[in-house]
Amino acid sequence: MTGTRDYQDWHRRYDDPRSGLSWRLRRVRRHLHGALDERAGDRRVLSVCAGDGRDVLGVLAERADADRVSAVLLELHPELAQRARDAADAAGLAHVEVRAVDAGTVQAYAGAAPADVVVLVGIFGNIADADVWRVIGVAPQLCRPGAAVLWSRGRRFSRELPGVTAGDLNDEVRARFADAGFEEQAYETHDGGGRPAVGVVRYAGPAVDLRPAPAPLFTFVR
Ligand SMILES: C[S@@+](CC[C@H](N)C(=O)[O-])C[C@H]1O[C@@H](n2cnc3c(N)ncnc32)[C@H](O)[C@@H]1O
Secondary structure, rough: OOOOOOOOHHHHHHOOOEEEEEEHHHHHHHHHHHHOOHHHOOOEEEEEEEOOOHHHHHHHHHHHOHHHEEEEEOOOOOHHHHHHHHHHHHHHOOOOEEEEEOOOOOHHHHOOOOEEEEEEEOOOOOOOOOHHHHHHHHHHHEEEEEHHHHHHHEOOOOOEEEOOOOOOOOHHHHHHHHOEEEEEEEEEOOOOOOOEEEEEEEEEOOOOOOOOOOOOOEEEEE
């Protein structure tokens, strides 16, 4: 994680219920509940760059039907991954696997994709625009037909980062999802800190096999 933020410290922003991040978490949880409500039977959730997993795990912990849901969380930071494992254990969630892996590599997804609900939250503002487009291009490979993808990107950045649009890129993000075969189900914004935004799209295309990639899917730049 050299050169990127201290992501354990970053999670402290969730302590303030008025933070933009807390707004985002509430919206993501709401949409996760909605996505699971709409999808009966055994379902698979995949969370990429999951942090301590409080979005997916918080939702599963609230659901009486959590047993029908299996979840794989991919998180690079081993201590955050362990926190997620501990939270899953504490909530009695039997079907959660937390992998301490680089989600920029396709191997990290083996057996976890395709999924019915894919969480790409807290990624797009931390990688170069070109990597955002690459992840959206690969997203069909992560999805079963009809899958929901939750994504986020803030619309204001405190500093310039190489290759990263510092302001609102989301019209293009939404258009790129549409080009990749996704239908928009929700798009919400908040004008608090960082001007966060959350989108939900549904994969309307056919099944696509996970393919080896010659280069990393993405690399965090902060
Ligand atoms: C902005 S946080 C978002 C965490 C979580 N999705 C959330 O919204 O609370 C980004 C997370 O991605 C993790 N991360 C960064 N690069 C990664 C990579 N290549 N593979 C997996 N996780 C990565 C960081 O350690 C951090 O926990």
